[in-house]
Amino acid sequence: MSQVEESIEVGVPVHTAYNQWTQFESFPEFMDGVDRIEQRTETLTHWVTSVNGVHREFDAEITEQIPDERVSWTTIAGEARQGGVVTFHRLDDDRTKVMLQMDFHPDNLTEKVGDKLGFVKRQTKGDLKRFKEFIEERGRATGEWRGAVT
Template identity: 45%
Template sequence: MSTVKEAVEVDVPLRRAYDQWTRFTEFPHFMEGVDEVTQLDDRHNHWVTSIGGVRREFDTEIVDQLADDRITWRSVGGDTRQRGSVRFEPVDPMHTRVELTLDVDPTGVVEKGADALGMIDRRVKGDLRRFKDYVEGGGGDGTGWRGRIRPGDPGSTL
């Protein structure tokens, strides 16, 4: 399993950065290779991706979420294996540090090759840069999900 850890400072308040990230259906606006994200319920999302000519569909489960602090998820079912966490830290009232950690277990020749060439690292860095541009540009302005999910809550398989 490969681990990627990247961070970006965005020129928006903490709440705005967090709220934008919780609007999962808007991920295709700033995540390269993400065609669609459908929010199934508060805890589950369905993803459609096209990366390097390989189309994948998979589901993710949020296993820990605390408003204005963190979101932790993992893939469930299917052949895509990943888990990750995004953390939000106020730098000052108008700036926020967003740190993404992603553990990916590449499957197939294309994904293993992309990982060996550092393409996953570059993609994550690019996605965070595009998130910065998107949120600072006012994209998707609105309220995010403010609920709390804890490991072991009903519906969680942890």
């Protein structure tokens, strides 16, 4: 199992950053390699990804969701094994720190080499940077889901 931790400060209130992060179907707009996400239930998403020519499909379940604080997930079916948490930290009225912690299992030699060379860490850092640009340009979330999962 490998781990990655990255964070970024975004220039929006904590509820705006959190609300946007609950809009999983918008992730392809700022996450490289994510082709499509379907929200199947309040806690189940289906992911289609293409990273470095490797196509994957998997289901992820939201295991914990606390409005304006955190979203945790784990994969439950498909070709990827990972889990993690995104936490939201209010810095002031108009700034939020978004922190992503993820555990993942590289399955094949290419993924293991990519992991050792820091590919996942760089991709995660880039995805957070694009999230920052996405939400700051809009200034508001594309939607929201304020339900709690415990």
